[in-house]
Amino acid sequence: MLETFSLSWRVAVRHWLIFRKDLFANVSPTIIDPTLFLICLGLGLGAYVNQVEGLSYARYVAPGLAVSTALFTAFFECSYNFYVRLTFENIYKAILTTPIGPREILFGEFIWIVLKGMGMTSMVTLWLVVFGFCHWEYALLMPILGGLVSFACGALGLIASSLVKNINQFQTVYSLVISPMFFFSGIFFPIKDLFWPLRWLANLSPFYHGVSLGQHILWARELGVGLAIHGSALLALSFLLGAIAYRRVHPLLYK
């Protein structure tokens, strides 16, 4: 067990070393995109919007922006990046000649994606705290939330990797799954007044629960309720998606 973890950790370290080589390119979207959203939506559109849930619009969107960083980081890492490592670069083929097996490779992916999600979410949260768009009291919970959302959305990316026939098809997955998840997550407007099937679907989305929990945390409202409902839903969905991803991707590495 210890050896499994130690070998998985080395896979995660490999991804970090590659990530670090191009740190600025890899981190810049994480900082710049939420900043643009905050300026355009929070301040621009926000000027026309009175209050949402009793908050200025910038404060309303802030938690979701931090959580969405985890969604995009994780999905892209586990779709395009993973797929390229698997099919074009043959990285895993080489790794599999060493004592590392398919299980350690997958655990390594998960370790890496959780840590990456935690790091990216922390950076955006720090940004929000510095600009005063959120309550900082509970901000320390955000890296954990980011890690969990990243795990679930990374699992979605891995599942997509096991389904696509070529790299172009990720675009369809993005448009049909990731975009709707993003827009109907309550990040830009409360979804409680939406047509009921959409609300029902949102409940199946780990990202919706992540955003909702993030709002409880960064608005400092009813944290206990948020953790009980959205926290447990997020945990359950993460577990489910992680298990599906493992079962689907393992045969790609061991065939």
Added chain:
Amino acid sequence: MGEKDAILISKELKKNYGKLVAVDGVSLEIQPGQCVGLLGPNGAGKSTFIGMVYGATPRSGGELSVFGLDPQTNSRDIKKRVGVVTQEDCLDEAMTVQENMSMFARFSGVPSHEIERRVRKLLEFMALDHKRDASIRALSGGMKRRLVFVRALLAQPELIILDEPTTGLDPAVRHLLWEKVLELKEAGTTILLTTHYMDEAERLCERLIIMDQGKIREDAPPRELIERHCPGYVAHFRNREVGNTLHHYLSEHPEGVVYEDSAGVGVRGPDLPWISAMVSKIETAPEVVRPANLEDVFLKITGRGLGSHA
């Protein structure tokens, strides 16, 4: 040597991908210190067999034991003792030569304090030390191949698997790699090699296994294979029209065999006098006369060319 000493024992090993049968009942044993060549046309099942040996591919049937362990349940312990040169280079393009090696050393479980020394030694061994800080993209095909080769030696393996190690390389690099393989062989390392080059197989291996369509067709030392399948000499003609004359000649001298290939038409006879008698009779000078070689054996066994009347 008996089954007890063998480091690899395969019994009726099978692998299917859906309806496609890649490996179809392979039984063989490899003793420590042997250098075994695995030959066969593309798609014969060589790489699939190799994948099962180090546990990268699950088997569909039969038994397999490597170092007395089952690759299906204990590939980790097997892979600690096996070095693999994969058919594709599979190098990390974003990293330098040195970084690729150190990372692989960590994957292979080389103790941290050993990594730097071992990487330096291996890069020197393959004359790559001047490229240690070069990025992989800046390397020539031959350099990449050399790097993949020493990468497989990091864990000081007892068994080295070379899957087409010299395909696409220039003669100088091939000779360098051969030299290194022979050094390892001298040191007692067991080697399992696949190749499409018969000269490579003949030079390096004391035992050749010819596979075709997932099955073992032959398993013997190189000289024995030639003696058994294609003894004698070959006269080759560029002009295909000689074919008819040759067939006519052979109807009276059935010891010989005619074959056609992309370069023309040839005859194999039991010895040189037989060949010269034939040449003087048909009054056409062959382009070349040579001893039959492994390539002739290979083409005969895998169903193309010499002796198969194709």
